Amino acid sequence: MSNTSPKFDASNLQDLDKVEAILSREKSRRSTENKLKYYKPYPKQNVFHMAGASHRERLFRAANQVGKTWAGGFEAAMHATGRYPDDWQGRTFDEPIAAWVGSPTGETLRDGPQRILLGRVGQHGTGTIPKDAVREKIPGRGVSDLIDTLVIKWGGGGDVQAPDSIIGLKSYVQGREKWQGETLHWVWFDEEPPEDIYTEGLTRTNVKQGSVWLTFTPLLGMSEVVRRFLLEPSPDRHDTNMTIEEAEHFTPEQRRQIIASYPAHEREARTKGVPILGSGRIFPVSEESIICEPFAIPNHFHRLGAMDFGWDHPFAAVELAWDADQDIVYVVKAHRLREATPVTHAAAIRSWGNLPWAWPRDGRRETLEGAGIALAQQYTDQALNMLPVHAQFDDGSVSVEAGLMDMLNRMETGKFKVFSTLLDWFEEFRLFHRKDGKVVKLGDDLLSATRYGVMMLRFAEQIYRRKEPRTRRTFWGVQGPSWMSG
Known part of the structure; x- marks a missing residue:
């Protein structure tokens, strides 16, 4: 039997090329016009x-x-x-x-x-x-x-x-x-x-x-x-x-x-x-100067939690890790949530470890949700180690401007860093500004918590060195937590 397979015809290839070209143009036309x-x-x-x-x-x-x-x-x-x-x-x-x-x-x-x-x-x-x-x-x-x-x-x-x-x-x-x-x-x-x-x-x-x-x-x-x-x-x-x-x-x-x-003033x-925001910006530093990639916190770093209470505006909490040897503060964790109870917030941040917690002076205020129990005590009751006094400087003052200047000085001198993963924190940082010379106190919840933490940095602890859990007591009582004595 003779081999009857058709011979390869170059003209067929040319025809095929023409068809493919037509199909390609049609596909391009459709994607362009639709x-x-x-x-x-x-x-x-x-x-x-x-x-x-x-x-x-x-x-x-x-x-x-x-x-x-x-x-x-x-x-x-x-x-x-x-x-x-x-x-x-x-x-x-x-x-x-x-x-x-x-x-x-x-x-x-x-x-x-x-x-x-x-x-x-x-x-x-x-x-x-x-x-x-x-x-x-x-x-x-x-x-x-x-x-x-x-x-x-x-x-x-x-x-x-x-x-x-x-x-x-x-x-x-x-x-x-x-x-x-x-x-x-x-x-x-x-x-x-x-x-x-x-x-x-x-x-x-x-x-x-x-x-x-x-x-x-x-x-x-x-x-x-x-x-x-x-x-x-x-x-x-x-x-x-x-x-x-x-x-x-x-x-x-x-x-x-x-x-x-x-131009620098338009870059962000x-x-x-x-x-x-021009001159109204409270932290006129670039994100690049304070951002850092996350890393495992060394044992010798001191750690501290800080919170800002909220309901209509979000409750916010941050964890600070302080390299005391280099005097560099790192913001390593952040939590922000609106219209949730202390039980919910405490459950979210308790997993960060047995941190000492800084809190603002409105923590002494009683709330309807807490049935007359002050806010700070409600978080103490949820097994968080609230510091015995609200956030304040060594001399007992609570100046917002002083706290902001402390943060700004650290940013400008390389002593303040924030993990790149904390997108909510950077969102607030970008918009934090003044109007008519006054700080606009809206959308600054994580930044406020950070400011309280920086104010109370002297209470940060090397967590791994503490062998036993701290004794929790009523934070405004005569006797503070056991770890504060001696």
């Missing part, structure tokens, strides 16, 4: 999206060029088209939406959110809204290539007949009056709005109980809008902070170059999303 289908959010972008399910107001406070506007644009596209990913856990709308997108000027509207939603001028259909969903683009006035209104096909794609969503593009320079009158499902502010325009935008969503989200780098400092999210807690609000370190499209070398390129805002 970016929404291929959206894979970074972890912090996902946190921002998920928060929409339970919070009406959201701030995505982020570094420059890390993807905050893209996140805002992709969510806008989902709500406008009704095309949600199968694993979507954020807010959803089950009907066509009416919405507004805002930016400072007509130029920033065109070059920012409009470009994200549609693609660049001349390439419309390559943004976050799929090309087949864009029904109509109504031109704006006064700025070349600016769109005033987008009409978006809702409820599927292709040739599916569906009602339309409407997105209006508005600038802040139009003034508050132009932000009145409409009933909306959501508003997206790209770049920080004035407070009055933010309030008007939020009001437009009241009837629908809709969503408002903001995406910006806080270059305007601790403005009233930023203050609303960071210093006025509400179950309706959520703040997501994303730094340049969390942007996966930059290499480590690119991050270093970008960080070095910014542009790379970490920290509001520019």
Whole structure:
């Protein structure tokens, strides 16, 4: 029998190459004209999206060029088209939406959110809204290539007949009056709005109980809008902070170059999303100068716990490890929790070891939850070794300013370090500031606990040397704990 296998034909290979090229171009076209289908959010972008399910107001406070506007644009596209990913856990709308997108000027509207939603001028259909969903683009006035209104096909794609969503593009320079009158499902502010325009935008969503989200780098400092999210807690609000370190499209070398390129006074805002606080900042030192990687605490270090009581604002506790030989204080553990009892907090921090605990003078105050028992005694009753006196300096004074200056002096001289894993601690550190010369006592719970610990550092102990547990006694009684005598 003769071998009848077909001969290898070069022309067939050429045909195959042509087919593969066509398929490749088609795949590229689809991914370019339907970016929404291929959206894979970074972890912090996902946190921002998920928060929409339970919070009406959201701030995505982020570094420059890390993807905050893209996140805002992709969510806008989902709500406008009704095309949600199968694993979507954020807010959803089950009907066509009416919405507004805002930016400072007509130029920033065109070059920012409009470009994200549609693609660049001349390439419309390559943004976050799929090309087949864009029904109509109504031109704006006064700025070349600016769109005033987008009409978006809702409820599927292709040739599916569906009602339309409407997105209006508005600038802040139009003034508050132009932000009145409409009933909306959501508003997206790209770049920080004035407070009055933010309030008007939020009001437009009241009837629908809709969503408002903001995406910006806080270059305007601790403005009233930023203050609303960071210093006025509400179950309706959520703040997501994303730094340049969390942007996966930059290499480590690119991050270093970008960080070095910014002026010092803008660096933390542009790379970490920290509001520019200027002279109002209480600790004007860089994070890099105080941060350190976690390490096993040597036995010869002295250790001390410190707490700040709270209910409406969080209870906070830290553990300090003091290298007495070098006089360096390390913040090595942190716990922060709102609206929980001493039983809950004590259970969380008791595992840190049999530490002596510093506490503030309001620990003598009685609480309703404690049935008339002072706060410090409640923690003593939970087997925590509370120090016999509230936090104070050697001379008995309790000056807040003196405590802050002590911490600042240590930071500036390399005598104060914080483990890099304590993200909540650094969150407070970045925002701790003054207003009209006075310390803003909001969002400073872990920092307050740290200050009490530094004030009482003389009571820190080398835990491994203590053979027997300390005898606990009523902390305000005549006789203190046994370890305090002799």
